[in-house]
Amino acid sequence: MSLTMQKFTTLTSVAAPLMRVNIDTDAIIPSREMKGVTKEGLSVGMFANWRYSDVDAREENPEFVLNRAPFRDAEILLSGENFGCGSSREHAVWALKEWGIRCVIAPSFGTIFYGNCVRNGILPVMLPEAVVKAFADIAERGEADDQLTINLPEQKVIGFDGDAHPFEIAPADKEMLVEGLDPIGLTLKQDDEILAFQKQDQTERPWVYL
Amino acid sequence: MGRTLIQKLWDSHTVADLGDNASLLYVDRVFLHERTGSVSLKGLEAAGRKVRNPEQVFCTMDHIVDTLPGRGDDTIMPSGKAFITTTRDAAKAAGITLFDIGDNRQGIVHVVSAEQGITLPGFTQVCPDSHTCTLGALGALAWGIGSTEGEHALATKTLAVNKPKSMRVNFDGKLAFGVTAKDMILNLIGAYTASGGVGHAIEFTGSAIHTLPQENRFTVCNMAVEFAAFTGVIPPDDTTFEYVHGRPYAPTGEVWDKALSYWRTLTADDDAVYNKDITIDCADIVPTVTWGTSPGHTTRIDGVVPQPSEAPDANARTSWERALEYMDVKPGQPLEGLPIDAAFIGSCTNSRLSDLRDVAHVVKGHHVANGVKAIIVPGSSQVKLAAEAEGLDKVFTAAGFEWRESGCSMCFYAGGESFGERERVISSTNRNFENRQGPKTRTHLASPTSVAASAIAGKIADVRKLG
Numbered sequence: 001m002s003l004t005m006q007k008f009t010t011l012t013s014v015a016a017p018l019m020r021v022n023i024d025t026d027a028i029i030p031s032r033e034m035k036g037v038t039k040e041g042l043s044v045g046m047f048a049n050w051r052y053s054d055v056d057a058r059e060e061n062p063e064f065v066l067n068r069a070p071f072r073d074a075e076i077l078l079s080g081e082n083f084g085c086g087s088s089r090e091h092a093v094w095a096l097k098e099w100g101i102r103c104v105i106a107p108s109f110g111t112i113f114y115g116n117c118v119r120n121g122i123l124p125v126m127l128p129e130a131v132v133k134a135f136a137d138i139a140e141r142g143e144a145d146d147q148l149t150i151n152l153p154e155q156k157v158i159g160f161d162g163d164a165h166p167f168e169i170a171p172a173d174k175e176m177l178v179e180g181l182d183p184i185g186l187t188l189k190q191d192d193e194i195l196a197f198q199k200q201d202q203t204e205r206p207w208v209y210l
Numbered sequence: 211m212g213r214t215l216i217q218k219l220w221d222s223h224t225v226a227d228l229g230d231n232a233s234l235l236y237v238d239r240v241f242l243h244e245r246t247g248s249v250s251l252k253g254l255e256a257a258g259r260k261v262r263n264p265e266q267v268f269c270t271m272d273h274i275v276d277t278l279p280g281r282g283d284d285t286i287m288p289s290g291k292a293f294i295t296t297t298r299d300a301a302k303a304a305g306i307t308l309f310d311i312g313d314n315r316q317g318i319v320h321v322v323s324a325e326q327g328i329t330l331p332g333f334t335q336v337c338p339d340s341h342t343c344t345l346g347a348l349g350a351l352a353w354g355i356g357s358t359e360g361e362h363a364l365a366t367k368t369l370a371v372n373k374p375k376s377m378r379v380n381f382d383g384k385l386a387f388g389v390t391a392k393d394m395i396l397n398l399i400g401a402y403t404a405s406g407g408v409g410h411a412i413e414f415t416g417s418a419i420h421t422l423p424q425e426n427r428f429t430v431c432n433m434a435v436e437f438a439a440f441t442g443v444i445p446p447d448d449t450t451f452e453y454v455h456g457r458p459y460a461p462t463g464e465v466w467d468k469a470l471s472y473w474r475t476l477t478a479d480d481d482a483v484y485n486k487d488i489t490i491d492c493a494d495i496v497p498t499v500t501w502g503t504s505p506g507h508t509t510r511i512d513g514v515v516p517q518p519s520e521a522p523d524a525n526a527r528t529s530w531e532r533a534l535e536y537m538d539v540k541p542g543q544p545l546e547g548l549p550i551d552a553a554f555i556g557s558c559t560n561s562r563l564s565d566l567r568d569v570a571h572v573v574k575g576h577h578v579a580n581g582v583k584a585i586i587v588p589g590s591s592q593v594k595l596a597a598e599a600e601g602l603d604k605v606f607t608a609a610g611f612e613w614r615e616s617g618c619s620m621c622f623y624a625g626g627e628s629f630g631e632r633e634r635v636i637s638s639t640n641r642n643f644e645n646r647q648g649p650k651t652r653t654h655l656a657s658p659t660s661v662a663a664s665a666i667a668g669k670i671a672d673v674r675k676l677g
Contacts, residue, residue: 020532021525022404022504026643032625035289037248037296039357049645080525082405082438086641087622088340089246090356108408111374111440112340116356129525170372171230184259187366190226190234194368197225197236207330207461207469208238210265 006121007180011102012149013075016065017136023079024086025113029095042091043098066099070144078136079106081129084113093120103150105132105157118173119183123152125167135159152178212479214376215445216411219351219476223334225368232372237363239266239328239335242306243319244297245273245624246338250360251300259365264305267364268328269297271311272318274624277587277614281311287626304364315458317590317616320344320558324428325592327457331446331473336363341558341640342441343434347427348454349446349476351411354435374440375485377410378478381418381430383492388674390568391426392560392638392657394418395433396498398490400508403526407439410486413478414444418492424453425564432559433640436505445477497673499545500642500655502533507642509545511660511672517541536644537652538632545654545670551633552583553665554647556614557621560638560658561589566597570605572662572676578610579668583629585612587619611665623648636664 033045044058053061060067066074077096083106084092093116096104102122107129109117117124138146138160149158152174156164176183187194202209213221226234242250247269254261261267274290275281283294294311301308309315309322316322320341323329331349336342338360345352355363363369381394399406414430422430427444434442444450451470454460461469497511507530509516515534518541521527534541539548555561555569566588578584586606588594594616597603603613620627621639628648629635635653638661642653654670663673 021529022506024641024643026622026641026646030645031622032287034245034624037252037293039249039253049649055649082408085404085438086340086435086643088338088354088356090249090338090358093356108405108438110438111408112354112356115359119356119358170232172228172232172370173372183370184257184362184365187234187362187368187370190368191366193226193234194236194366198367201236205332205469205472207465208266208333210459 008102008121008123008152008177010149010151011075012147014070014073014144014146015076015078015105015135015139015148016071016074017078017139018065019078019080019133019136021080022082022085025084025089025092025110026086028084028092029089034089034091039094040098042095046095046099068142070142073100075100075102076148076150077101077104078132078139079104081107083109085110088112090116093117093122097122105135107132118176121177121180123150123177125150125157127157127165127167131165211483212481214482214484215413215443215476215478216351216376219332219334219443220373222332223351228370232370234368235334235371236368237336238333239268240360240363241319241323241328241335241337242267242269242360243273243339244271244275244293246357247360248293248297248300249357250338250364251304252296253357254361254364255300255303257361261304261306261364262367267306268309268323269301269306270309270316270319270322271297272617275311275617276626277617277619279615281615283311285626287624290626314591314595317592318558318561318618320432321562321589321593324348325457325590327454327460330454330460330469331450332476336360336369340435341432343439344428344432344558346431346434346441346443347424348450349443349473351441351443353441374411375409377407377412377486377488378484379412379414380416380489381414381492382416382489383418385418385492385495388497388659389495390657390659391422391429393495393498394492395430396500396505396508396655397495399433399437399506400498402437402488404436404504404506405438407434407437411440412442414442419444420447423564424449425562428562429559433505436640446473497657497660499660499670501537501539501545502530503536503642503644504529504533505640505642505655507533511546513545515539515541515543515545546672548670549634550582550636550664550669552629552635553661554585554620554635554637554639555658555661556585556587556589556619557639558589559640561587561593563593563596565658566593566602569658569662570602572659572673573609573611573666574605576609576666578665582665582668584610584665585614585620587614588616591616620647622646623651636661636670
């Protein structure tokens with residue numbers, strides 16, 4: 001399966017609460033875990049400094065949420081504001097995806113991280129902080145039956161109590177996720193417009209063209 | 211209604227309106243480096259796509275390459291060599307310009323891009339690196355992207371972008387003695403938190419911005435991303451145009467004249483309206499240092515570590531408590547006088563010639579305190595050569611600093627060099643995240659002169675009191 005362009009429509013899963021604010025991409029995938037020029041093999045290093053009590057020995061920290069049942073199999077992550085801030089490293093998204101996370105719910109996201117999610121079939125959902133916190137409080141009980149359902153076409157999250165929480169997403173981002181579109185292929189359909197822009201620009205801003 | 215500068219930059223690069231607040235933007239320049247750019251180039255190749263306009267794409271070696279003298283393709287970071295050789299091969303195959311190890315144009319991507327005149331006012335530029343916003347200080351719309359978006363820009367010369375909201379940050383008044391651009395931006399993030407700019411593109415204006423030398427303006431824009439902003443820009447003025455003039459890739463002759471008259475239009479209209487407006491009185495700013503693990507965890511150099519009970523909300527309180535533990539500091543503890551193990555001067559935030567001159571001014575005639583590891587890494591090979599021509603390297607080494615080759619170096623720990631476990635480092639970089647500079651390493655962000663003064667004192671020091 002390709003690491004990109006996986007379709008996203010609906011998802012029902014346990015949700016792992018990792019309720020810290022400003023979780024940066026250095027925390028999601030530390031630099032030292034980015035060992036090769038590849039998008040693969042990164043999940044073992046995901047959250048390495050939190051997930052392992054001994055990083056070198058890969059000794060798990062039993063307290064860390066993704067090391068606990070039932071959260072080990074969670075496809076949804078709940079977190080605080082500004083999730084994925086910091087470094088642009090797409091490796092953070094590739095690591096989450098390889099581990100099995102398909103959706104992150106948070107009050108806000110780092111901008112680059114958000115875009116990286118959309119391009120890799122992970123749905124970033126923005127919900128008000130009070131809603132995310134209420135989800136997290138219930139999720140924390142660790143009942144395997146406590147599951148959230150995401151419905152992207154209808155742009156809503158069905159909470160543990162069955163209530164629907166609508167969320168916003170840019171139509172193009174939604175389309176990319178639902179259809180599993182290749183954004184480069186999509187843009188190249190507008191090649192005539194790009195070439196026309198460039199032709200005109202060459203006379204208007206000649207200093208751009210080396 | 212008038213237009214903001216961001217709106218003007220946006221409009222002048224719009225190839226197509228994609229509806230719903232999204233545009234297909236024309237990308238003037240793409241810059242890559244060996245850590246994430248290598249993945250973009252490989253991904254593109256694997257998809258059987260080509261770089262459109264390779265003459266407008268540049269690449270450098272900065273993230274993985276060692277900064278110790280005598281460096282080559284081998285790196286202290288295990289497996290680092292593969293990033294270097296893959297990038298070199300892919301850059302050659304793609305026909306893009308590479309500033310390789312040993313090339314005197316090599317250096318940190320955002321330092322080099324400005325220095326070579328590759329980024330010009332009014333440009334759009336992307337790089338798979340979050341600190342691309344640095345280049346907004348030239349009046350360019352420059353922002354960080356992921357590797358996959360990098361492939362998109364390389365293959366199509368465009369990116370589909372959702373338009374951010376607008377914010378104006380006015381830095382009014384005059385900077386006091388010992389206060390720098392770094393202190394300005396740390397104050398903004400400290401006052402409004404590390405998520406304060408989320409969803410916004412920022413225009414930095416005001417008298418304190420327009421009296422800053424160009425090199426210091428990069429420092430302000432560099433940390434827009436630490437404020438969670440899409441990017442930050444500074445309207446270009448004569449200071450900018452003087453900086454750009456004569457750079458290797460800048461236009462000359464008639465084309466320069468034409469460019470200059472266009473660049474003079476790159477200001478916000480008087481009646482432009484912003485989604486958010488912030489004003490900071492620079493007279494209130496003193497040298498600033500971070501105490502915690504977010505760039506928003508700041509305090510005055512003569513201040514104390516805050517009480518979690520003073521946190522604005524429950525989330526901040528939890529984050530402060532965690533940071534206190536990680537940093538091994540106590541509420542109410544003064545920052546000044548906290549013993550340090552190391553001092554680091556470098557990174558895309560603060561490593562330019564003017565930073566090094568300021569540092570030399572502070573350290574001349576002094577010596578780094580016993581037991582403190584002190585390192586200076588110039589932002590580019592050009593900066594290194596210029597500093598050496600002025601004899602700054604001699605000042606640094608006489609004072610007990612290591613003087614390195616250019617690169618990102620120990621701004622982050624990639625598995626190679628690092629500061630030790632639980633060591634306390636004062637650093638001119640941009641991120642004090644947990645484990646950023648090494649496993650369990652404790653980072654305090656500050657201006658390069660504050661770092662220099664602290665290296666000499668062996669503890670966090672107020673640069674205003676030195677000499």
